[in-house]
Amino acid sequence: MLTKARGFLQSYFGFDEFRQGQDAIIQKVLQGEDTLGIMPTGGGKSVCYQIPALSLRGITIVISPLISLMKDQVDALDKAGIPSTYINSTITGPEMRERMSGIYNGKYKLVYIAPERLETDYFLRVLSEIHISLVAIDEAHCVSQWGHDFRPSYLLIRKLINRIQPKPTVLALTATATPQVREDIRQLLDISVDNTVVTGFERENLRFHVVKGQDRDLFLTDYIQKNSGRAGIVYAATRKEVERLHQSLKAKGIAAGKYHAGMSEKERNSYQEKFLYDDIDVMIATNAFGMGINKSNVRFVIHFHIPRNMESYYQEAGRAGRDGEESDCILLFAPQDSHIQSFLIDQSDMDEHRKENEFGKLRKMMAYGHTESCLQQYILHYFGEEDAPVCGKCGNCTDDREQVDVTVETQMVLSCIRRMNERFGKTMIAKVLTGSTDQKIRSFGFDQLSTHGIMKDKTQKETAEFIDFLTAEGYLRPTDGSYPTLMLTELAGDVLRGKEKVMRKEKVRIAQVVEDDMLF
Ligand code: ADP
Secondary structure, eight states, rough: HHHHHHHHHHIIOOOOOOOOTHHHHHHHHTOOOOOOEETTTSSSSHHHHHHHHHSSEEEEEEEOOOHHHHHHHHHHHHHOOEEEEETTTSOOOOHHHHHHHHTTTTTOOOEEEEGGGGHHHHHHHHHHHHOOEEEEETTGGOOOSSSSSSGGGGHHHHHHHSSSSOEEEEEEESOOOOOHHHHHHHHTTTGGGGGEEOOOOOOOOEEEEEEEEHOOOOOOOOHHHHTSSSSEEESSSHHHHHHOOOHHHHTTOOOEEETHHHHHHHHHHHHHHHHHTTTEEEEEETSSOOTTTTTTTTEEEESSOSSSSSSHHHHHHHHTTSSSSSSSEEEEGGGGGHHHHHHHHSSOOOHHHHHHHHHHHHHHHHHHHHHOSSSSHHHHHTTTTTTOOOOOOOOTTTOOOEEOHHHHHHHHHHHHHTTTTTOOOOHHHHHHHHHHHOHHHTTTTGGSSSTTTTTTTHHHHOOOOOOHHHHHHTSEEEEESSSSSSOOOOOHHHHHHTTTEEEOOOOOOOOOOOHHHHHO
8 A cells, every 4th residue: 555655755746765753644544444644744645645536546735824835736737647626715706716626527636725625515516426435634633722833624624524525534644743632633633642753853954052141132143144155044023123133134234025914915935935945044023933834944943932832943943854854943031021921911802711821831931941951851851752862962961061060059948948838939939039028928927938038148139040940841831820839749849858969960050052063
C-alpha cells in the first residue's frame, strides 16, 4: 500500500522519502481509519491527505480556517498536476457555480473549504450526490476550547460529516496540541487513541534563545546587521510597534518589510511577495503574518515581545528553518510584556473559565522566559513529551556562566510562602521577604513572621524575579486566574528537607548574549 504512496510522493512532489509520521498517517487513512495526526509546523502535514486523495476513489474535502491560504495550496497542487479547487467567500457567484458543477462531475481530487461551508444546505446536497472518500480537517485544534484558536464552527464538523453517506474517512491534523487539547480533539471528532500519530515535536535544526536585560532595539538592529543577507521574521505584539520598528530599521538603512492587519491588502501582498522572493530579507510583523507562508529559507525568527502562549510561540518560531538548515529562534524577554497579553485576554469576550485557562497558558509562556533549563526541553515538555532530552545547543544549554548555589535563598522563600499559608501571590511574598511594613502586610500580621525581612539585602524587584525563577523551575505552582497565588510543589518539599540543591546561573550576563560563535 505504501509502495504506491511512495511512488506518488516521488512523482507528484519530488521527495524521496516520507518524513517521520507521514507514512504511518497515510497508512491508517488508506485503511479507512479515522486518524489524528500531530506534527510540528513545517513537519509536512499536507502530504498526509494529498497522497491519500490521489490513491482513493472520489474526492477529498479539506476543511481549513485559513481562507487566504487556499488559493496558494490549490495553485501549488495545480502545478504538481493534481486537479483541485477551493470554495470560499472570496469567489464570485458564477465561479462558484462552475466549481460546484466541476465537483459534481468529478473534475477535482481535492476541494478546500472553510468550515462554515458545511453548514449550507446547497453544499451538503451536492456532497450527498458525489463520492467523498476522505475529509481532512486542518488546524484541528480549533475544535477545542482549550486550544489557542477555538472556532465554534469546528464543533459542528463531526455532526455534519456524519450526514455524508457512505461515511468518509476523517483525518484531523494539527501542529499544536497539548495533551488536554489532543484528548478534546479525539473526543469531539470521535477518533480513538490508537489512531493518534504523534511525531516528535523536536525541530533539530532550531536553536532557541531567550535574551533578557538588554536594550531590545539595539539588539535587533545589531543582530539584523550582523546577519545581513539572511532571511528572518520579527514578530511584535501590536501594529504600532510593527510600524515603529519598521521606521527605525529603515532609518538605519535596513530594508525591511512590514505586515499587519491594519495595512491595505495591496500593501501587505506587495511586502509578502518581496519577502518570499528574497527581495527583502526581513519582515516585521504581527501574528497576522506567516500562516502557511511556505518560505523555506527563513534563518531566524525573533519575537520582540512574548506571544500569548507556547502554542503560538512554537508555531511562529517554527517558521524558521523549514528547509532543515540551522536557524535561530530568539525571544527578547521583558517580564512586563505580560501586561499587554493579560490585558488582551481580560478584554476578550471569553467566559471566565476560558480566561483563566488563557492566563494559565500565558504564565507558562512567561516561565519559558524565566527558565534557566534547556529551552527546547521546556517546549517539548509543554507538548507532553515527558522524556525529552536536553538539546545541548540552545541559549541556556550553551550559557557557560558559573552556577551558584541558591539553596539557602530558596529555602527562605519557600518557608516564607508556607508561613503565609500558600495563599498569596509573588508581590506580597516579595514584600514580606524584603521586610515591607505597609498597611496590608501589617493587617495580615506578616510583619511578625520569622521570615519577615530575611531577604532585606535584596530589592523587592530582585526577589520577585527570583520567585519567577523558582516558579519556572517547578518549585512553585501558580493557581489559575489573573492574580495567581503560589503554592509549594513536591520538589519544594525536597529542597526544604535539604534533599535537593538549587543552582542558578550567576546574575551578570555578558553584554552580547547572542554573539557570533554562539550562533553559527
Ligand atoms: P505543515 O503543514 O506541517 O506546516 P507542509 O505540509 O506545508 O507543513 O510542509 C512543509 C514543507 O515540507 C513543505 O515545503 C513541503 O514541501 C516539505 N515536505 C513535506 N513532506 C516532505 C518530504 N517527505 N520530504 C521532503 N520535504 C517534504
